[in-house]
Amino acid sequence: MSPPSMLGNRKDGSEIAVAENYADINWDELGFSLVPTDYMYVMKCAKGDKFSQGSIVPFGNIEISPSAGILNYGQGLFEGLKAHRTEDGHVLLFRPDENAQRMKRGADRLCMPSPSPGQFVNAVKQIVIANKRWVPPPGKGSLYIRPLLIGTGALLGVAPAPEYTFLIYCSPVGSYQKGALNLKVEDKLYRAISGCGGTGGIKSVTNYAPVYTAMADAKANGFSDVLFLDSATGKHIEEASACNVFVLKDNAISTPAIDGTILPGITRKSIIDIAIDLGYQVMERSVSVEEMLGADEMFCTGTAVVVNSVASVTYKETRVDYKTGPATLSSKLRKTLVGIQTGCLEDKKSWTVRVDSTI
Numbered sequence: 001m002s003p004p005s006m007l008g009n010r011k012d013g014s015e016i017a018v019a020e021n022y023a024d025i026n027w028d029e030l031g032f033s034l035v036p037t038d039y040m041y042v043m044k045c046a047k048g049d050k051f052s053q054g055s056i057v058p059f060g061n062i063e064i065s066p067s068a069g070i071l072n073y074g075q076g077l078f079e080g081l082k083a084h085r086t087e088d089g090h091v092l093l094f095r096p097d098e099n100a101q102r103m104k105r106g107a108d109r110l111c112m113p114s115p116s117p118g119q120f121v122n123a124v125k126q127i128v129i130a131n132k133r134w135v136p137p138p139g140k141g142s143l144y145i146r147p148l149l150i151g152t153g154a155l156l157g158v159a160p161a162p163e164y165t166f167l168i169y170c171s172p173v174g175s176y177q178k179g180a181l182n183l184k185v186e187d188k189l190y191r192a193i194s195g196c197g198g199t200g201g202i203k204s205v206t207n208y209a210p211v212y213t214a215m216a217d218a219k220a221n222g223f224s225d226v227l228f229l230d231s232a233t234g235k236h237i238e239e240a241s242a243c244n245v246f247v248l249k250d251n252a253i254s255t256p257a258i259d260g261t262i263l264p265g266i267t268r269k270s271i272i273d274i275a276i277d278l279g280y281q282v283m284e285r286s287v288s289v290e291e292m293l294g295a296d297e298m299f300c301t302g303t304a305v306v307v308n309s310v311a312s313v314t315y316k317e318t319r320v321d322y323k324t325g326p327a328t329l330s331s332k333l334r335k336t337l338v339g340i341q342t343g344c345l346e347d348k349k350s351w352t353v354r355v356d357s358t359i
């Protein structure tokens with residue numbers, strides 16, 4: 001891998017490698033798997049302190065104590081956002097302040113200090129600048145940015161770690177899923193406990209591995225993903241393993257309300273606004289399994305999936321097929337969202353943030 005070719009300067013005068021050329025990979029073959037890039041961002045902070053100064057370092061393994069809080073007690077959060085290259089050569093982030101705020105809410109819940117939203121967005125910009133040659137050409141994908149906030153300090157008893165690390169790495173990505181989804185409703189395992197007080201509403205790392213058994217089972221039976229139900233009644237839909245869900249009936253769109261069990265997706269929030277602007281009625285409320293089975297159309301939203309149609313849902317022995325293809329609402333919403341994210345459509349809501357080559 002050849003090193004980045006140009007040098008820029010950060011505000012503090014330190015040098016940062018800025019690559020204006022492209023990395024030497026086949027951009028047509030991007031999937032959604034890790035392609036290591038040149039740099040990552042690291043900032044540390046002791047318990048009770050505030051994050052202050054981070055730095056860009058070469059991408060690589062990190063050293064961690066076997067008794068680190070993250071390894072023993074799962075004290076950690078992650079985020080996910082994308083940078084897109086525009087046709088005229090700029091790089092745009094999509095609502096990074098929303099990720100910053102979601103990480104802060106999660107950090108409060110998990111007893112961790114968090115970077116301020118300004119520090120978060122600034123660090124994201126730095127990582128994009130440093131890895132600019134890994135931002136795919138327009139139309140070929142995006143740079144997926146993965147911020148982590150983890151308890152790296154060593155301890156033995158159950159308690160908040162004495163030290164925290166905020167780390168960002170990134171990877172060029174293409175599509176997360178190929179084609180419309182076939183979902184299996186999981187009616188025995190739950191993703192998050194119902195009611196307030198759980199952690200389903202934050203991006204805690206501990207929310208994800210518990211999904212694997214159901215996901216593996218669904219995939220082994222030919223499904224694309226699992227749709228989880230509320231754990232209190234098992235009668236209402238919540239979300240899939242890493243995306244929010246919407247149903248369309250006539251001109252009304254419904255999506256499960258944010259009540260502490262499902263993740264408040266940034267794509268979900270944006271799609272609600274776009275759909276309202278397009279003249280649809282959007283309701284955030286409980287959506288029963290029966291209602292979902294009677295919907296005209298269903299789709300998923302998330303940073304990785306963007307907006308993807310659901311082709312079918314299987315609940316126990318019942319399978320329902322939904323409308324898919326270019327004439328769907330899902331396709332219209334996806335085009336609008338991607339148009340804004342890639343700078344092809346006017347960003348009337350100031351959702352995109354341009355990353356200049358120096359900050």
Ligand SMILES: Cc1ncc(COP(=O)(O)O)c(C=O)c1O
Nearest residue numbers: 242243244263265266267302303
């Ligand atoms: C469980 C879960 N739900 C929903 C989402 C969608 O959130 P966003 O649109 O912010 O990516 C994600 C992805 O981060 C997720 O992990």
